[in-house]
Amino acid sequence: MQPQKPITKRPILIVVIVVSTMFLVYFAISFAQTRKIDDCLAAGGVWNSNSQRCDCISGEKRATPNSSSYKEYRTKSGKIICITETHPIKKNLSTVTISSTCLHLETPIVLKDINPIEKVIVADMNQDGYDEIYITTRSVDTNSYSELFGFASNKDKGLTQINLHNNKKENEKGGIFDGCLGHEIYTFEKEAIVLEFPVYNEKNGNSNPTGSTRVITYALNSDKSGYNLEVAGTSTKN
Numbered sequence: 001m002q003p004q005k006p007i008t009k010r011p012i013l014i015v016v017i018v019v020s021t022m023f024l025v026y027f028a029i030s031f032a033q034t035r036k037i038d039d040c041l042a043a044g045g046v047w048n049s050n051s052q053r054c055d056c057i058s059g060e061k062r063a064t065p066n067s068s069s070y071k072e073y074r075t076k077s078g079k080i081i082c083i084t085e086t087h088p089i090k091k092n093l094s095t096v097t098i099s100s101t102c103l104h105l106e107t108p109i110v111l112k113d114i115n116p117i118e119k120v121i122v123a124d125m126n127q128d129g130y131d132e133i134y135i136t137t138r139s140v141d142t143n144s145y146s147e148l149f150g151f152a153s154n155k156d157k158g159l160t161q162i163n164l165h166n167n168k169k170e171n172e173k174g175g176i177f178d179g180c181l182g183h184e185i186y187t188f189e190k191e192a193i194v195l196e197f198p199v200y201n202e203k204n205g206n207s208n209p210t211g212s213t214r215v216i217t218y219a220l221n222s223d224k225s226g227y228n229l230e231v232a233g234t235s236t237k238n
Helices: 012-043
Strands: 044-046 054-057 069-074 080-086 095-102 105-112 115-121 132-138 145-153 185-188 193-200 209-223 226-237
Touching: 069 115, 080 115, 080 132, 095 132, 105 145, 145 185, 145 209, 145 226
Parallel strands: none
Antiparallel strands: 044 054, 069 080, 080 095, 095 105, 115 132, 132 145, 185 193, 193 209, 209 226
């Protein structure tokens, strides 16, 4: 008869250590989650359990009844940017007010006497994890001029206007905007903004396009000077 082997406690000890470690990890995650929720509520936000983020609650005042529009736009980081458009002079000119208590914008940004808003886009063109907000406007006349305004959120610390390089106002004869007399179209891709416009012969005015379309692609970059939309490519389609 063979002697019985002594019962080792090593497997039991390993199980105890693994289970204890799992409980410690669980409680650590739960504590961190609870801390995030408490910090979110203390900051005046609301915890979004689906996206696991702190969404901001807008503290903005609604637009007055004579305002053309008031809209709130939420970024993917849960911040709210409010845009109000009014027409204090006449319908074909707008005053656009951009505000956000969520981004600690104490003084609203005001764009006076610009063309009416055509569309507003919230997008992260430089893929840094924080959305920018872009506004395109359209003139109410036969030229149908469009203009682009952009604002970066400075990693949710405020709003800074984006510099648009090589715009039409700085254009010279033979430049990339030569032949641009209106009817521009802005489209927003994942990491680029594309501007297209019909090319006109200056002598004929905007009544007789040449049949060509200029395409300009912009990319968003940032440096010590701020946020810049820079020309990444140009082409002409016939």
